[in-house]
Amino acid sequence: MLKIHELSVYYGHIQALFKVNIEVAEKSIVVLLGANGAGKSTVLRTISGLLKPRNGQIQFRDQAIHRLSPHQIVRMGIAQAPEGRELFPNLTVRDNLLAGQYTQRNPVAKKESWERVMDWFPVLGERMNQQAGTLSGGEQQMLSISRALLSSPILLLLDEPSLGLSPILVSQIFKAIVRMNKEKGLTILLAEQNVVRALSITHRGYVLELGKVTLEGDSRTLKENKSILRSYLGTA
Amino acid sequence: MLIQLITSGIALGSIYALIALALVLIFKGAQLLNLAQGELVTIAAYFSLAILTQVQIPYLLVILPALVLAGIFALLVERIVIRPLIGSEEWPILLATWGVSITIRGMIGLIWGHEPRPLPSPFTSSHLRLGPYALSAQEVVIILTSLLMLTFFYLFFTRTKSGLAMQVVADNATGASLCGISVSRINALTWMTSGMVAAVAGITISPIFFLHVDMGFELLLSAFSAAVLGGFGSIIGAIVGGYLLGIIQTVSGGYMPAAIKSSVPFVILILVLIFRPTGIFGKAIVEKK
Numbered sequence: 001m002l003k004i005h006e007l008s009v010y011y012g013h014i015q016a017l018f019k020v021n022i023e024v025a026e027k028s029i030v031v032l033l034g035a036n037g038a039g040k041s042t043v044l045r046t047i048s049g050l051l052k053p054r055n056g057q058i059q060f061r062d063q064a065i066h067r068l069s070p071h072q073i074v075r076m077g078i079a080q081a082p083e084g085r086e087l088f089p090n091l092t093v094r095d096n097l098l099a100g101q102y103t104q105r106n107p108v109a110k111k112e113s114w115e116r117v118m119d120w121f122p123v124l125g126e127r128m129n130q131q132a133g134t135l136s137g138g139e140q141q142m143l144s145i146s147r148a149l150l151s152s153p154i155l156l157l158l159d160e161p162s163l164g165l166s167p168i169l170v171s172q173i174f175k176a177i178v179r180m181n182k183e184k185g186l187t188i189l190l191a192e193q194n195v196v197r198a199l200s201i202t203h204r205g206y207v208l209e210l211g212k213v214t215l216e217g218d219s220r221t222l223k224e225n226k227s228i229l230r231s232y233l234g235t236a
Numbered sequence: 237m238l239i240q241l242i243t244s245g246i247a248l249g250s251i252y253a254l255i256a257l258a259l260v261l262i263f264k265g266a267q268l269l270n271l272a273q274g275e276l277v278t279i280a281a282y283f284s285l286a287i288l289t290q291v292q293i294p295y296l297l298v299i300l301p302a303l304v305l306a307g308i309f310a311l312l313v314e315r316i317v318i319r320p321l322i323g324s325e326e327w328p329i330l331l332a333t334w335g336v337s338i339t340i341r342g343m344i345g346l347i348w349g350h351e352p353r354p355l356p357s358p359f360t361s362s363h364l365r366l367g368p369y370a371l372s373a374q375e376v377v378i379i380l381t382s383l384l385m386l387t388f389f390y391l392f393f394t395r396t397k398s399g400l401a402m403q404v405v406a407d408n409a410t411g412a413s414l415c416g417i418s419v420s421r422i423n424a425l426t427w428m429t430s431g432m433v434a435a436v437a438g439i440t441i442s443p444i445f446f447l448h449v450d451m452g453f454e455l456l457l458s459a460f461s462a463a464v465l466g467g468f469g470s471i472i473g474a475i476v477g478g479y480l481l482g483i484i485q486t487v488s489g490g491y492m493p494a495a496i497k498s499s500v501p502f503v504i505l506i507l508v509l510i511f512r513p514t515g516i517f518g519k520a521i522v523e524k525k
Contacts, residue, residue, distance in 0.1 A: 048414060074416035086411035088404050099404045102397065103416035151416055 001026040001187055002047070002078075002155060007056035007066075009046050016042045017211045019056065024155070024189050024204075029181050031198045031219065032191045033228065034208035040191035041083045043208070044157045047189075048080045049073045060155070075103050077154035081144040081161065089133030093124055096132050096143055100150030109152065116184075117146045120176045138169040145173070149180070156180065158190040162197070170194065174201055199223045239369050241490045242483060247375035247444075249482020250382035254437040255459035256466065256474035257389075258430040264406040264469060265426035268326070271333040272313065273434055274456030275340035278449065280306035280435030281442040282344055285355050295357045295443075299381070302439050303432050310431020314424055322420075341449045350449060357443035378440045385436045386475065389429070402426055458485070461505040467518020476516060 002024040009017040017039050024030045032040045045051045047058055049070040058066040065073055088096050097117070104110045118125050121142040127135060132143060141161060148156060158177070162170040178201050180186045192198035199205055199219040207215035207228060215227065222228055255277060262270045284302040288295070317336055321329050359373035393399040405412045405422045413419050438452065445451060458481065466477025481501055489497035508515060 050410065050413070069418070070410075070413035071416045071418045074414065080414055082410075082414060086408055086414060088407040088411055090407050091403060095400060095403070098400055099412070099415045099417070102401065147415065 001061060002189070003057075003059040004043070004047070005057045005059070007043070007046065007053050007058065009042055009051055009053050015211065017046070017053075020208075020211070020213055022206055022213065022216075024187060027181070027185045027187055028204060029177065029188045029190070029202040031202040031205045032189070032208055033193075033195055033198065033205055033222075034191075035193075037210075038208040039211040040208055041159055042211075044080060044082070044159050044189070044191055047073075047078065047157060048082070050082075074151055074153075077152075078157065079148035079151045079153035079155075080157035081141070081148045081159065082157075083159040085140050085144040087132045087140060087144060087147070090131060092129050093132055093135070093143060094128045096147055097124070097150055100147035103151050113150055113152055117149055120149075120179065121146055138165050141165060141169075141173065145176070153186070155187045155189065158188065160191055160193065162192065162194050170197070177201060195228060196223070199228075237490070238487070240371065241487045243369075243371050243375055243379075245483035245486035246479060247372075247378040247482070248486055249479035250378050251437045251441045251455065251478075252459045252462040252482050253475045253478025254382055254385065254433050255455055256463040256478045257386075257471060258434040258437075259456075259459060259463055260469060260471055260474040261402075261426055261430040261433065264471070265402055265430075266318070266423050268318070268329050268333070270430070271330065271456075272336035272340065273430070273459075274452030274454070275337050276306060276310055276313075276431045276434040276452070277438035277455055278344060278447075278452030279309055279340055279438070280431075281355065281438035281447050281451065282348055283309075283435075284439045284442070285348070285353060285447060288356065295359070296377070299436070299439050303435050306435030306438075307428040307432045310427045310434075311424055313431075314427035318427070319420065319423075337453065341453070344449045348447075352446035352448040354446055355442035360443045372444075374440075374443050378444075381436060381440050385433065389433065392429075398422075398425060402429070458501040461501040461508075463515075464505055465508050465515055467515030469519075470515070470517040473515055473517035 004020060004022040007017055007020040008015065020043060022043065032043060034040050042051065046053055046066070049068055049072070053066050057064055060076060060078060065076060088099065101110055123139060124142060124146060127139060132140065135143060145158065145161060161173050161177070165173065174197060177188060177190070181188055190198070199222055202219045205217065205219050205222045206213050215222070215225070255273065258276070259270060259273050262268060280302050283305045284298045287298050287301055313336055317332050318329065321332055357374055359377050362373040363370040364373055364376055393403060401412070401417050401422050402425060404415065404417060405419055409419050412422070437455070459478065462477040462481040463474045465481055466473025466475070481504060484504065485497065485500040488500055
């Protein structure tokens with residue numbers, strides 16, 4: 001479904017990604033593992049069009065998307081809950097969610113996806129009229145994921161959904177990820193530092209180190225691999 | 237006497253409120269201070285003058301075509317001058333809007349001349365009797381048109397998808413693009429809306445003040461003070477600040493020499509900046525160093 005081919009991305013003069021190849025199959029959950037600064041967020045931001053690659057291609061359902069703008073990529077069916085969440089802090093939770101539905105036209109489908117999100121993250125229903133900036137970290141994360149889901153994506157990108165959350169909330173979010181995949185057949189690409197947990201719910205994994213893919217394979221196989229722990233902790 | 241002064245104050249305040257609102261819309265939406273906002277007021281007034289001298293239509297009907305022209309004009313300014321500068325620093329953009337201001341004033345001078353021109357309105361000479369009070373009909377037109385416009389824009393913001401998109405882009409442009417919203421399209425819409433809000437001010441005030449090339453610039457100075465008084469960046473603050481300033485200026489002007497009347501907005505601006513820099517509704521912005 002998604003094919004990233006020989007992708008190189010720069011921040012100014014500094015190269016952040018070196019000829020990265022990643023494939024995400026339809027209806028699978030794939031995880032990008034790696035330490036801080038390994039390039040996980042860069043991969044996700046480039047897929048969403050927030051960064052433009054210098055070399056390489058990104059194909060989504062056999063269409064090149066790496067030159068499109070972020071809003072066009074959302075319209076093709078790729079949504080992201082990004083690093084830093086990028087919510088609308090001064091607007092209410094409801095307005096944040098309504099913004100997520102911006103591209104949707106079918107009223108029946110809109111109602112359905114709204115109800116599904118409320119079912120997955122019921123706490124948001126109690127916070128509807130609160131300003132998004134006043135939510136707790138966990139609630140903001142759920143809002144960010146919900147906003148992405150409301151554009152009815154085919155592929156969902158999640159950038160460290162468990163970052164800074166309590167263990168209970170982490171379990172809740174991981175459970176929701178599995179449900180999205182099982183119940184709706186949603187394809188998910190997530191970046192995570194929580195290696196053990198991430199590998200237990202995903203089908204495939206890629207390990208990034210300093211902008212290069214150093215290891216890839218079935219999540220089950222990767223789980224047995226000792227060098228994973230090393231790259232997760234960094235090479236130092 | 238006081239009642240008439242307050243009515244005139246509300247009328248002038250409506251004008252300030254509209255221009256301050258137009259200023260804040262662009263400030264929030266596109267993160268820039270538009271020094272040509274006053275010229276969007278002036279050009280709309282001249283558009284209505286041009287229409288009224290070409291075709292015989294009632295004054296109130298001229299508002300619609302003049303609004304459309306002003307909206308298109310603001311859109312062109314955004315496309316031609318502002319958009320190529322997106323991504324550059326604040327100063328070049330600020331100076332570019334100043335350049336637009338000077339250019340428009342020069343163009344108006346070339347086309348219509350530098351002498352003040354009257355905009356004919358049947359309401360300037362008539363009065364509405366309200367018991368013992370006589371209110372200027374044009375002032376009532378200003379107050380009602382402004383209220384109508386403010387209500388319209390309030391509904392547009394809160395009830396429509398495009399209104400939500402404008403709010404969302406103003407709050408976080410990256411987040412907006414991740415929702416599938418084209419930020420550049422919404423920016424264009426913001427400029428158009430802002431141009432139209434300013435236009436209402438220009439069209440309705442011209443029958444009272446004469447049209448001249450600097451009219452918008454002079455109004456902008458007061459509207460800027462109004463926006464600061466309300467709390468710069470706050471939409472509700474711009475409107476409340478506009479009405480307050482209009483009333484204060486007119487009422488105090490009734491009891492002081494005309495020569496110092498026009499200094500009132502600046503005295504208020506200085507006082508606000510000294511004693512309450514965040515204004516009435518503004519929030520303090522903490523800048524990270």
